Amino acid sequence: MSTIEQTLWIRARPETVWRHFVDPVRLARWWGEAEVDPRPGGELVVRMREGPRPIMRGSFLELVPYERIVFTFGWEPTPGAPVLPPGTSRVEITLTPENDGVKLTLRHSGLPFTLEGETGEGWAHALARLAQTSESVA
Amino acid sequence: MDEALRAVADPTRRAILVLVRDEEVSAGDIARGFPGISRPAVSQHLRILVTAGLLDVRRAGNRRFYRMRRQGLAEAATFFESMWSAPLNRLKQVAEEEESAEGSP
Numbered sequence: 632m633s634t635i636e637q638t639l640w641i642r643a644r645p646e647t648v649w650r651h652f653v654d655p656v657r658l659a660r661w662w663g664e665a666e667v668d669p670r671p672g673g674e675l676v677v678r679m680r681e682g683p684r685p686i687m688r689g690s691f692l693e694l695v696p697y698e699r700i701v702f703t704f705g706w707e708p709t710p711g712a713p714v715l716p717p718g719t720s721r722v723e724i725t726l727t728p729e730n731d732g733v734k735l736t737l738r739h740s741g742l743p744f745t746l747e748g749e750t751g752e753g754w755a756h757a758l759a760r761l762a763q764t765s766e767s768v769a
Numbered sequence: 770m771d772e773a774l775r776a777v778a779d780p781t782r783r784a785i786l787v788l789v790r791d792e793e794v795s796a797g798d799i800a801r802g803f804p805g806i807s808r809p810a811v812s813q814h815l816r817i818l819v820t821a822g823l824l825d826v827r828r829a830g831n832r833r834f835y836r837m838r839r840q841g842l843a844e845a846a847t848f849f850e851s852m853w854s855a856p857l858n859r860l861k862q863v864a865e866e867e868e869s870a871e872g873s874p
Contacts, residue, residue: 635849641861643868651864661859681852713774713848737857742849743778 634740642732645697652700652724663687669694675702683711689722700724704739713743773845776821781806782814786823786837793827793836 641648651657658665658677666676669691677687685706693701701724705717720741727734776782781803788794788802800811815835818824823841827834 633846635846635853637850637853637857639857639861641864643864647868647871648860648864650867651860657863657867660863662856679852679856681855682848713845714778735857735860737853739849739853742846743774743783 633742634738635742636739637737638734640729640732640734645726645728645733648726648733648735649697649700653694683709685709685712688717690718692721698726715743719743773821773823773841774848776817776823777842777845779814782818782823785811785814785818785835789824789835790837793834796833796835799835 651661653667653669655665655667658667663678663680665678666674668674671691671694673691675687675689675691679685679687686709687704688707689702689704691700691702693699702722703718704715704720704722706712706715707717708714720739723736723738723740725736725738727736777786784803785799788799794802796812796815799815800806800808803811815824815826819826819835821841822844823838825836825838827836
């Protein structure tokens with residue numbers, strides 16, 4: 632499992648950027664039509680506009696006003712989108728004041744595009760479980 | 770791209786990739802690594818991985834050898850990058866617009 636990281640600088644106060652993550656009207660302006668319940672355990676659902684336009688379904692893990700937001704990130708099954716069930720990956724947004732603006736850092740971890748840290752042994756285990764599951768289905 | 774990500778999301782296919790990550794392995798040895806899965810099913814997984822650009826295949830006589838194609842996964846990473854870069858650029862734009870609207874008299 633792997634992580635991507637993106638950083639950008641925004642000429643705005645952290646409070647302004649923060650509002651764009653917790654207010655559905657503002658979320659719709661940049662990410663997609665959203666339902667948002669901004670408290671730990673609350674849901675975040677976003678109809679993403681990019682690529683195969685998957686519906687993102689997550690829940691908030693941490694909200695530190697104007698500084699940090701963490702939520703789980705998954706997609707409802709969508710043709711053309713990789714399998715990424717809700718709960719399997721995690722997004723951390725960090726806002727840091729910098730040069731009359733704010734530096735936004737996004738870390739998206741738990742993505743299925745590398746095999747780093749995966750060993751044959753770990754997989755033997757996973758496959759044993761998989762075999763059991765198939766048997767119980769059969 | 771989507772094809773590579775769909776291919777790699779399957780646990781059996783990820784296990785096959787781990788098996789052939791560092792060395793070339795014959796189709797027969799790969800199948801023996803998965804005793805719980807039928808040989809045709811393993812062959813099907815191998816075909817999907819080759820089509821998705823994640824495996825290189827070499828034929829020697831009637832035997833086939835597989836090895837992971839590392840670029841395949843690196844290309845897959847760019848899919849996720851692209852799912853963020855466009856919206857984050859929009860975020861920068863709309864947040865800066867709101868900020869300057871508030872700042873003006």
